[in-house]
Amino acid sequence: MYQMLNEGLIELKVNGEFRKALVRPADTLLFALRERLGLTGAKPGCENGDCGACTVLVDGWPIKSCLMLAAEAVGHEIQTVEGLNAAPIQTAFVDNFAFQCGYCTPGFIMNCQGLINIHPDASDEVMQEWLQSNICRCTSYQEITAAIKSVLVTDKS
Amino acid sequence: MIPFDFEYYRPASIASAIDTFQQLDAAGKQPLYYGGGTEIISMGRMNNLKTGPVIDLKDLADCKVMEFQQDQLVIGSSVTLTQIHEANLFPLLAQAGARIADHTIQNKITLGGNLCGTIIYKEAVLPLLLSDSLVSIAGPGGERTIPINSIFKERMQLDKGEFVVQIKTDKKYLSYPYVHVKQTKQDKINYPLVTICAMSIGGGIRAAFSGVCDFPFRSTAMESELNNHALTLEERIDKAIVLTPGPIPTNLEGSAEYRKFIMKGLLNSIINRLEGSNVSNA
Numbered sequence: 246m247y248q249m250l251n252e253g254l255i256e257l258k259v260n261g262e263f264r265k266a267l268v269r270p271a272d273t274l275l276f277a278l279r280e281r282l283g284l285t286g287a288k289p290g291c292e293n294g295d296c297g298a299c300t301v302l303v304d305g306w307p308i309k310s311c312l313m314l315a316a317e318a319v320g321h322e323i324q325t326v327e328g329l330n331a332a333p334i335q336t337a338f339v340d341n342f343a344f345q346c347g348y349c350t351p352g353f354i355m356n357c358q359g360l361i362n363i364h365p366d367a368s369d370e371v372m373q374e375w376l377q378s379n380i381c382r383c384t385s386y387q388e389i390t391a392a393i394k395s396v397l398v399t400d401k402s
Numbered sequence: 403m404i405p406f407d408f409e410y411y412r413p414a415s416i417a418s419a420i421d422t423f424q425q426l427d428a429a430g431k432q433p434l435y436y437g438g439g440t441e442i443i444s445m446g447r448m449n450n451l452k453t454g455p456v457i458d459l460k461d462l463a464d465c466k467v468m469e470f471q472q473d474q475l476v477i478g479s480s481v482t483l484t485q486i487h488e489a490n491l492f493p494l495l496a497q498a499g500a501r502i503a504d505h506t507i508q509n510k511i512t513l514g515g516n517l518c519g520t521i522i523y524k525e526a527v528l529p530l531l532l533s534d535s536l537v538s539i540a541g542p543g544g545e546r547t548i549p550i551n552s553i554f555k556e557r558m559q560l561d562k563g564e565f566v567v568q569i570k571t572d573k574k575y576l577s578y579p580y581v582h583v584k585q586t587k588q589d590k591i592n593y594p595l596v597t598i599c600a601m602s603i604g605g606g607i608r609a610a611f612s613g614v615c616d617f618p619f620r621s622t623a624m625e626s627e628l629n630n631h632a633l634t635l636e637e638r639i640d641k642a643i644v645l646t647p648g649p650i651p652t653n654l655e656g657s658a659e660y661r662k663f664i665m666k667g668l669l670n671s672i673i674n675r676l677e678g679s680n681v682s683n684a
Contacts, residue, residue, distance in 0.1 A: 246422070247461075248414040265446045269412035273443065276403060293444050294507050306484070307506045316410040317458065356506060377591060379504035 249316045257318055259284065260328030268315045274308075275299045277315035278325060284324035288315045290380075297379030300352035301325050307359040307378070324358075326351035333348055334358050337392040345383035350374040357393045404446045409455035416464060416540045416567065419457055420532045423563045424542055426455050433457055435565045437480060437515030440507055451520070465514070472574035473573045473575050474536075479514025479566040482528070486513065492571060494580040497617040498599055501584045502526065504591045514566045518558050524618050525584070527554055528610035531620035533575035538568040556617035578603050581672045585664050587655045596664045602676040609672070611657075614665060615648035623647075628673065639669045 249255065249270045256263050266281035275292070278284045278301070290298035292311045299310045302324040325334060329335055334357045337343070344350045353376070360375045361366055367375070372393060381389065409431075417594040421437075426433040427657055432454035436442060439458070443452035459465050465480035468489055483499035490496045502525050503511060516526040530550050537554075537579065538547045541564030550569070553559050558566065579602040586592040594613035601608045606629045610620035627633075627642040643662060650658040 249410045270408050271404040306509045309506055312443050375505045378504040
């Protein structure tokens with residue numbers, strides 16, 4: 246049985262590397278990534294699971310890191326925006342001007358990357374369903390849609 | 403940040419989970435079983451919930467299955483709403499789960515967590531109530547399997563130290579005609595004003611509701627009125643709504659009168675869809 250009783254070191258596999266983080270059992274994955282591992286790509290927004298700014302991939306699936314304990318993530322593969330290394334979806338966001346202030350962008354990109362991984366041929370309906378998990382207060386939704394569609398189309402070809 | 407501390411345990415077997423619960427409980431630590439954890443984390447952060455140690459059930463093999471065993475579909479309590487939707491083995495449950503929170507959170511919410519949490523809507527229970535599903539439960543007293551319609555009375559009536567291991571549904575319920583509708587105040591992603599799941603079985607309609615009372619429910623008394631073909635459709639619906647098993651709430655999402663109005667309209671549409679040309683609108 247895995248257990249964590251007090252503040253202590255846990256080992257997380259992030260962007261392909263094992264990293265040690267000092268956390269409390271009650272600390273979220275978002276906290277561990279930003280405050281202990283210096284990976285500030287995942288953004289704290291609502292910290293209530295509503296905005297999606299903190300989205301990362303866990304075992305390939307988008308997860309709001311404010312709603313996952315760091316201890317829960319032990320033994321799983323975590324990918325943050327820092328681990329994408331100029332993936333096509335990042336280029337597509339630039340090409341399509343898919344952001345204004347940019348605060349929501351890493352969360353959107355990670356959700357899009359999850360969709361590209363899992364449903365590379367996603368229909369418009371599926372794409373909309375997935376992207377409704379994230380909020381852009383600058384309302385760049387049209388441009389974000391164009392960006393993800395350009396990558397999904399590329400993958401289809 | 404969650405402003406209090408708790409211990410985290412992730413056992414690898416049902417026996418270990420129960421044993422851990424009992425030891426922590428005996429030590430006066432008030433443990434809590436942990437599924438997806440979304441409710442515990444968000445409510446904990448707001449200080450609306452304070453928990454002792456959490457026992458994460460996601461490593462238990464029996465809680466992770468989703469497969470047919472003889473004539474039953476077995477879904478483990480740690481299976482996420484997304485996994486249920488992607489597999490689509492139980493289309494009504496898949497559809498109901500796909501309207502709980504948003505897609506990314508559905509990657510985290512588990513079936514067991516939705517059934518046993520404190521949020522009142524628990525929309526995943528509606529298809530299970532209609533399908534006479536069975537619930538396998540483990541606890542200090544051993545394991546038992548019981549009809550969900552017996553153990554879900556406003557909420558899961560679990561004894562101390564018990565948790566849901568699996569939900570078992572007879573295959574025949576997976577292919578009956580059904581309707582799922584969720585009406586929210588404004589956005590698609592929100593708590594329901596009214597959610598209704600309905601199923602047509604042998605000419606009769608079963609219906610289960612969320613948002614209408616402070617708990618989700620299926621009412622056989624309401625179903626009797628909905629299936630009373632001696633009356634007009636409007637009379638059937640009016641008589642059914644009178645039998646709602648609790649006060650209809652008025653809150654920021656909508657007034658009781660508005661909820662009733664929505665409920666009437668949705669029931670009219672659902673019955674017309676399920677009964678097709680046989681429905682009497684006289």
